[in-house]
Amino acid sequence: MSIQDFKRAAAEAALAHVEPGMKLGLGTGSTAAIFVELLGQKVEQGLDVVGVPTSEATRELAERFGVPLTTMKDEPELDLTIDGADEVDPQLRLIKGGGGALLREKIVACASKRMIVIADESKRVERLGKFPLPIEVVPFGKESTLRAIAKLALRLGLEGEVVLRRSEDGCPVVTDSGHVILDGHFHRIDDPEGLAAALVSLPGVVEHGLFLGLASLAIIAGENGVSTIEPTQFQQSPRRIA
Numbered sequence: 001m002s003i004q005d006f007k008r009a010a011a012e013a014a015l016a017h018v019e020p021g022m023k024l025g026l027g028t029g030s031t032a033a034i035f036v037e038l039l040g041q042k043v044e045q046g047l048d049v050v051g052v053p054t055s056e057a058t059r060e061l062a063e064r065f066g067v068p069l070t071t072m073k074d075e076p077e078l079d080l081t082i083d084g085a086d087e088v089d090p091q092l093r094l095i096k097g098g099g100g101a102l103l104r105e106k107i108v109a110c111a112s113k114r115m116i117v118i119a120d121e122s123k124r125v126e127r128l129g130k131f132p133l134p135i136e137v138v139p140f141g142k143e144s145t146l147r148a149i150a151k152l153a154l155r156l157g158l159e160g161e162v163v164l165r166r167s168e169d170g171c172p173v174v175t176d177s178g179h180v181i182l183d184g185h186f187h188r189i190d191d192p193e194g195l196a197a198a199l200v201s202l203p204g205v206v207e208h209g210l211f212l213g214l215a216s217l218a219i220i221a222g223e224n225g226v227s228t229i230e231p232t233q234f235q236q237s238p239r240r241i242a
C-alpha cells in the first residue's frame, strides 16, 4: 500500500463523521483534497451538506467535485472541519501550513464545533518541530519580523534558521490573504504553547502553524490500518468560537 492509499483510507474513515445538514470546514492539502473528492461523490448520491473552503485551491476542487459552498459570512459557526496536518503529536497538537493555508485553516477550525485531522502515518510524531513551522507574516517589514522571530527562538532555546518561503521561480510565496510565510526550522519544539504565545506577541506575525487544543480527533492510516488519536484531556481552545 502507498502513502496515497493511506491518505484515502483516512479520508474515507472521516466521511463516517459527516451527517446530513452539516456545515463543514474543508481543509487544504493532498489528503483534504481526497476528502473533498469523496464528499463530492456522497453529495451526488444525495447527501445534503455545505462547505467553507480554507483556500482558493480547495474552493476550486469543491466546485469541480460538486460540493455546495458557503462563506464564513453566511455561516460563521460550522459543525465539523476535516483537514490534514504536517505533524500530529500524541496530545493531538499539530503543525499545519505546509500548503500555506494556515490562517484560513485556523479561522475555520476555530469556528467549528469539531475538527478532525486526517493523515497518513508519516505525520505522527512524538515531538513537534521536525517539520519547519510555518509562520504567516505581513509583507511590510518581513525582514525585521524574520529577525525578531529568530531572536525570540534563540531566547526560547530553539536552534535553527527562519527562512522566507519561496516558490520555484524564487519569488516569495504569497498566501490567499496576501501575506508571506516564514518557515521556522526549529527541529524540536519542546514547549509549543510557550512558542505559540510568544509568536503572536510579535508585530507583523499574523498567525502560526501550531494548532493547539483545536483538533478533536485524528484519523491516521498506515500499514496496520486506521487508528485514531483522541485528546486525553480535551481542553477547548479559548479561541474556539463555535
Ligand SMILES: O=C(CO)[C@H](O)[C@H](O)COP(=O)(O)O
Pocket (backbone or CB within 6 Å): 027, 028, 029, 030, 031, 032, 083, 084, 085, 086, 095, 096, 097, 098, 099, 100, 101, 102, 105
Ligand atoms: O496544513 C496544510 C495546508 O496548509 C495541510 O493540511 C498540510 O500541509 C498537510 O498536507 P498533505 O495532506 O498534502 O500532506
